[in-house]
Amino acid sequence: MKLVPRQNVSPLWVFSVYAAAVAGALFLSLVLLALYGVPLGRALAAIYQGALADPRGFAEVLRRTVPLALAGAGLALAFRAQFWNIGAEGQLLIGAVAASGVALFWPLPGGWVLLAMALAAFLAAGLWAVLPALLKATLAVNDVITTLMLNYMAIYLVEWLIHGPWRGKSLFGFAYSEKFPENAWLPLWPGTGLAWPGLLLAVVVAALFAWLLYRTTLGFEARVVGENPEAARYAGVRAAQTLLWIALFSGGAAGLAGFVEVAGHHHRLLAPLQISLGYGYTAIIVAWLGRNNPLAALFTGLLLGFVFAAGDVAKVVLQVPFQLVGAANGLILFALIAAEVLIRYRVQWGWGRA
């Protein structure tokens, strides 16, 4: 097998290859489902019924889209600047913690509490991401591993809070915080389980991040640092400072996702696995699939949101473990990097050393 670089790559070709890759990965996931003992026709029918045909089901897709798009838009920004933030999962949880802290312990009138929760979530999660960025900028510490380790630390922080100091007094045997006061709840779209302000927030954040990346000096510097660190140094870009700002925004967006999850759906702080089903990890795919364009994260987030909703259906209707979604995620990611190769190279088959 031999790889020959392509000269001109048309956007249509890029799109087709990506679409084929995702379709292939989703098909493989269905094969996994079949191997698990669910006939293909039955699986497809159940997923169509449960996640697309029924408006409430589609609201579930949108509900999953919100955290994925928010965190994904943030990761798109981070990856552009070559900040390998694998820590959106932890940043989301920290956002949930900060939002819960405000809701539980800071009685504010009317809608102010929601504003304060969102701000607290953004800042706390942003700073949680700034720490590994700081270590990377000053000491060149591997950001993949540090951001990942911070995920586990965030998980146990939440566990500690709900088992310890924040545990609700009225709840026997359950590790939850008390319920938030009602003015700290996001409204739901009538008849569904979708907290619609979250969707609005995702659209606004994605648009703002696209503007930041393509229309501001910080965005320009981030792209230069990411694409050509050598040139960035000549151009006088303060790479460290750029990285820290990008980390703040990237983590902050994931934190907002955490805010939407607790304020919109749970109305309390609860076990990490109940707050996030791995949205932070899937957001990596959301960003990658959108070629690290924050606006594209809205659409790729929708696609992955559908995968999550389909996983939910598979779990409830077909009794398949939810881990199927994790496997599907990995397959999509593999398909995407294979697609990246097909986009950049022409494959010539044949034996011998490539």
Added chain:
Amino acid sequence: MLEDWLVTTLARGLAFAAPLLIAALGELVAERSGVINLGVEGMMILGALFGFIAADMSGNSWLGVLAAAGVGALAALLHAFFAVTLRANQYVSGLALTMVGLGLSGLWGKPFAGKPLAHPLSKLDLPGLSALPVLGPGLFSGQSPLVYLGLVFAVLLWVYLYHTKGGVTLRSVGENPAAADALGVNVYLVRYLAVVFGGAMAGVAGAYLSLAYRPTWTEGMTAGMGWIALAIVIFAAWDPLRAVLAAWLFGAFYHLAFRWQAYLAPEFLKMMPYAFTVLFLVLSAWAKSVRMSAPEALGRPYVRGERE
């Protein structure tokens, strides 16, 4: 009193360090060839599951270890194909492997969850060594044979890397693949072999967890150890003997944290290994010698006939 305390810490620390060491040694070989594999966590968990299944079905736990090595190697082969042949982004390919591994093990492992293993790997007293004064009984008796195997492997690997022709070849492929190629080394083959070896080791490390350390299958039982193993490779400056020290230090720290449980909420105790990992990485970043010892071509695909 102090002696007892020290020996227990070292002995228990070693038991905890073993899976980290075994996985780290495998990853070290892969990285020495220039390929970074972030899929350690995924390969480990697949090893843990398939090791358990094989041992459970056959009644022979060593067959479980073998199966785990095979599954790990197979998973690594996928990464090698993406990283070496397709020249894909190694970071993303490794992440994908971890996702697939965690997902598949959760999917296929459901029927085995919580089932205790009838015949776990038996513990072994090393004749002679376990009779040593002070340290002998603690370190060299009542440990899993895989613990000793890890230590022996570290020494063998060190000899291989620094004192054999094969080791020179491996290192040269990771440092300067173009030069190695010019000397007639098959860069692609070396990288494939190194990555697959790393996968087999990660599989065995997983099997240690499900066949010896806690002989049962639990979803997500690797709990981030694969990532810690990656950090140990860095902290050890890509040296097998230093990896022993790093893993052991790590295990001892963890054991000590365990002893503080009277004063510490259990959640903070569980947080320790991850906090230590960050701390270790910061410490190694401070040491210039560690920074300089990363293989020169780490993470970069090799394209024949193309200048860097």
